[in-house]
Amino acid sequence: MFLDKLNWRYATKKMDPTKPVAEDKVAQIVEAIRMAPTSSGVQPFELLVIRNKALREKIRPVSWDQAQITDGSHLLVFAAWDNYTAERIDAVVEQLVEERGPSEMLQGYYDNLKAMYLPRAAEVNYAHAARQAYIALGFALAAAAELEVDSTPMEGFDPEQVDEILGLKEKGLRSVVLLPLGYRAEEGDWLLPMKKVRKSKAALVTEID
Numbered sequence: 001m002f003l004d005k006l007n008w009r010y011a012t013k014k015m016d017p018t019k020p021v022a023e024d025k026v027a028q029i030v031e032a033i034r035m036a037p038t039s040s041g042v043q044p045f046e047l048l049v050i051r052n053k054a055l056r057e058k059i060r061p062v063s064w065d066q067a068q069i070t071d072g073s074h075l076l077v078f079a080a081w082d083n084y085t086a087e088r089i090d091a092v093v094e095q096l097v098e099e100r101g102p103s104e105m106l107q108g109y110y111d112n113l114k115a116m117y118l119p120r121a122a123e124v125n126y127a128h129a130a131r132q133a134y135i136a137l138g139f140a141l142a143a144a145a146e147l148e149v150d151s152t153p154m155e156g157f158d159p160e161q162v163d164e165i166l167g168l169k170e171k172g173l174r175s176v177v178l179l180p181l182g183y184r185a186e187e188g189d190w191l192l193p194m195k196k197v198r199k200s201k202a203a204l205v206t207e208i209d
């Protein structure tokens with residue numbers, strides 16, 4: 001059952017470098033990311049799938065030396081748009097028109113969106129774009145769990161240095177969150193035997209009937 005898989009998953013601290021994740025499983029996780037919903041369907045982020053070990057070795061020291069980055073077989077980097085621009089929104093509309101046909105309602109909706117987004121500070125728009133990337137991160141975490149692939153969501157890195165290493169600035173992108181994929185090491189992970197700790201339902205949920 002899906003909830004059992006969510007209980008199985010944990011933020012893996014030690015991955016087994018001898019066990020790579022099969023490409024068909026990685027492809028399914030990437031597809032879950034592609035299918036994640038975003039505000040107004042804009043999908044204001046890109047995903048980098050890094051297999052290259054030398055590149056992951058460069059990213060590790062600017063990511064708190066977290067070993068999963070090189071012990072896992074794949075590193076997913078969620079990189080959000082640094083700002084909303086007319087061209088970026090227009091490209092979304094173009095694809096919608098191409099795939100669904102022209103519509104005045106659609107054009108009006110995205111004209112309003114541009115009127116709202118474009119005058120805002122780049123930082124505000126980046127923060128909005130990054131929130132959309134986090135929704136996709138959630139889908140990736142759930143998809144990996146479903147496939148019994150281990151993963152570690154990571155904010156513990158220096159985004160400016162990662163952007164520099166990956167040349168993201170030139171592409172108008174900023175790294176938001178990392179997700180190494182791999183398999184838990186049978187020994188040496190202090191977190192593996194620990195109980196999963198979550199707020200009680202009573203503390204989290206207010207039911208209003």
Ligand SMILES: Cc1cc2nc3c(=O)[nH]c(=O)nc-3n(C[C@H](O)[C@H](O)[C@H](O)COP(=O)(O)O)c2cc1C
Nearest residue numbers: 009010011012013066152153154155156157177196
């Ligand atoms: C956005 C985000 C960033 C995180 N950053 C890190 C990180 O840099 N390194 C790490 O080991 N764990 C990181 N975690 C893992 C959390 O500490 C972990 O998910 C949380 O304590 C719940 O435990 P569980 O995922 O093992 O169930 C991060 C989790 C999220 C969602």
